[in-house]
Amino acid sequence: MASQRIVYGKHSVMDLLEGGGELRLEKVILFKGMHPEEQARIREKASERGVKVELQPEAWFHKSCGADARHQGVAALAPAFRYADLTDLLKACGPQSLIIMLDQVTDPRNLGAILRSAEALGAAGAVIPRDRACEVTPVVEKTSSGAASRLAVAQVANLSNALDDAKKQGFWCYGLSLETEDLLEQEKFSNKVCLVVGSEGKGIRPLVAKHCDKLLKIGMRGKTQSLNVSVAAALSLHKAAQDIFG
Secondary structure (H helix, E strand, O other): OOOEEEEEOHHHHHHHHHOOOOOOOOEEEEEOOOOHHHHHHHHHHHHHOOOEEEEEOHHHHHHHHOOOOOOOOEEEEEEOOOOEOHHHHHHHOOOOEEEEEEOOOOOHHHHHHHHHHHHHOOOOEEEEEOOOOOOOOHHHHHHOOOHHHHOEEEEEOOHHHHHHHHHHOOOEEEEEOOOOOOEHHHOOOOOEEEEEEOEOOOEOOHHHHHOOOEEEEOOOOOOOOOOOHHHHHHHHHHHHHHHHHO
């Protein structure tokens, strides 16, 4: 596992600078041609945290972040992403809590979008598998608009076991699936809820579905019968959050 990672994008880097805590950035890198006022704002925040700032040409960003990366002329060198411990995450949840588990979501932009929705809607955390799934990468952090660093993200070896652990802590686990007639919009969520969404192409695996307490599907009124996984996750998170938190 890498001991260091690069984070890029204005929101992602500023979120790390404003986050406080124990995280220590090695340095912030800014594009030489950045607007002076914007550069001054980031420099001020970096100075408050005791983080040095370095200016680099566009070629550095292309090489370090990727030629297609939307870095916005801002990057930072940070310690490797720190995953939350599942046991600690579950025990920290109160009597009204929402978490989401992702079964083999492989697209980093989908993962980033889901983490953004989860954090924005008040979820306590997210759980991802260690194998055959996307981990938290710079693309995920950029797409999450900084939410990945604010949300507890646990990485586990076995998602079915993670669901069983959640149940032991009082969570009712719902899987999103087309293989059911029960509708998400008709469900009344309460107390401690765990939502499970599946991979972009196949949905949740049968074994994972068996470990859910109930399967739900999003009602469709048009001819299209499925949604992008990040959209489906956002809709289900919003419905659950409304019911749980009011």
